[in-house]
Amino acid sequence: MTGRPRVLIADDQELIRTGFRLILTARGIDVVGEAGDGAEAVAATRRLRPDVVLMDIRMPTMNGLDATRHIVDSGETCRVLMLTTFDLDRYVYAALSIGASGFLLKDVTADHLAAAVRLVDTGDALLAPSITRRLVQRYARREAPAVHQDLTALTPREHEVLTLLGRGLSNTELAAALTLSEATVKTHVARIFAKLGLRDRAQAVVLAYETGLVTPGS
Numbered sequence: 001m002t003g004r005p006r007v008l009i010a011d012d013q014e015l016i017r018t019g020f021r022l023i024l025t026a027r028g029i030d031v032v033g034e035a036g037d038g039a040e041a042v043a044a045t046r047r048l049r050p051d052v053v054l055m056d057i058r059m060p061t062m063n064g065l066d067a068t069r070h071i072v073d074s075g076e077t078c079r080v081l082m083l084t085t086f087d088l089d090r091y092v093y094a095a096l097s098i099g100a101s102g103f104l105l106k107d108v109t110a111d112h113l114a115a116a117v118r119l120v121d122t123g124d125a126l127l128a129p130s131i132t133r134r135l136v137q138r139y140a141r142r143e144a145p146a147v148h149q150d151l152t153a154l155t156p157r158e159h160e161v162l163t164l165l166g167r168g169l170s171n172t173e174l175a176a177a178l179t180l181s182e183a184t185v186k187t188h189v190a191r192i193f194a195k196l197g198l199r200d201r202a203q204a205v206v207l208a209y210e211t212g213l214v215t216p217g218s
Contacts, residue, residue, distance in 0.1 A: 038066055153195045164177060
């Protein structure tokens with residue numbers, strides 16, 4: 001994490017890359033490179049060591065999902081924020097399963113895009129609200145829940161944190177809601193994940209709904 005996140009933009013359309021560059025640069029975010037396909041993105045990530053990669057999904061030569069898998073498996077410390085025009089389940093779950101830190105649609109506003117980059121740069125994860133709803137709906141349709149943890153292992157404060165995680169709050173929002181420091185919130189989140197065997201915030205959202213901590217519309 002840095003004061004000015006260093007970003008690599010991977011998209012096969014030059015106009016989109018230029019637009020993203022102008023948006024981010026105007027908001028105090030350094031764009032250190034661009035890539036026109038997934039293979040270029042993997043090579044540029046290795047060479048430039050960005051903090052965040054804005055990764056389109058549909059690209060020639062190597063798509064964004066395969067590129068993200070290569071980046072994550074290589075041990076690079078950067079985080080990948082997926083950007084796409086397609087809000088389709090197979091992309092959402094594939095991206096999350098291989099280690100993407102966030103997923104946004106390309107109709108996101110300029111300010112939201114910059115905020116998303118800063119959010120994932122802090123080590124947080126981000127899902128667009130529409131994608132979170134689809135995630136919940138997908139798991140809610142399953143007859144058997146995907147996770148079977150006993151929540152009695154959690155402290156009352158950890159229950160509270162998990163509930164707010166299930167509502168989609170970021171660490172910054174959690175800190176404000178609970179009047180805690182972000183460092184304390186991160187400690188609580190890490191302990192919840194360890195106790196319940198959760199990989200990421202997406203699984204935490206699912207668990208919060210499956211166990212009734214959060215209900216649709218709450």
